[in-house]
Amino acid sequence: MHAIANSGATITYDCLPTAIADTTQLRQLFQNLLGNAIKFRGSNPPEIHIGVQRQATHWLFWVRDNGIGIEPQFLDRIFIIFQRLHLREEYPGTGIGLAICKRIIERHGGNIWVESKRGVGATFYFTIPLKPIS
Template identity: 55%
Template sequence: MEEDYGNTFDSNATRYLKTIDQATKRMSVLVKALLMYARIGRDQKLIFTDLNRILSEVLSDLENLILNSNAKIISDPLPSMNVYEVEFRQLIQNLISNAIKFSKKGIDPEIRIRCEKEEDYCHFSVQDNGIGIDSKYVDRIFFIFQRLHLKEEYEGHGIGLAHCKKIIELHNGRIWVESDSEVGSNFHFIIPNLN
């Protein structure tokens, strides 16, 4: 409409059209994210997977973000186990990119990935030195479309951690966070040894 009639609109009409266009684009992103959320685990099979390979691929995909933020990522050796590979990859990517996104101003992000293998399960943690999460919000962050910050402060739609929770539940596991604004956040998740 703006292309065809742009010269005939006054400044208010042009501003309204721009607002409508931006809202439409945001809604499109949200609908796509909601569809991705709904499709998690659909038609997938457990695959015995080297999780070190998954981490390496994620780090390669996030290379520009890591370099631009000067992030340092250290990981324990990760096991091979039965996982829903595509979803597990998304889980790791979401946790690492969030750790970088929610870093403290002027401080390089440091992310530590740990894994303790037990007889029946693996306990993973992704720890950062970021801004942390107020304790009154730690349960809320895993629900879809929950945001703790303004869009102007941090990009996003409040979907990533909801994806993480759904992925962990798909693996019959659980996820939680320990957080402190002084030291950052530590996201824990447990995945049983699935067959």
């Protein structure tokens, strides 16, 4: 991504597993989450970490950033298509990226959610089952 170099972002990651999933869709998911972490950055260069932990029935992934964060009352709203929290003049975009992420994860039988504190950053969590859905 050209945006990574332009923003001065640092991206770190855990040893990522092989998951049973659609490669194209997972690529789009990570592009959307990393792109948002870079777009909604604060005054410091973005610091992004991709983590993963194996659970009993699924992989738990997270993408944590040090960006502008999200107010608690908007945490569920951001996954609804065309729901924007900022004016287009402030931050460009269509308001569909996180809705696409939600659909991708649901298609794989997982869940997606976010935890955030305004001015501190956000952590997006998602799960992918260890076994494919039938």
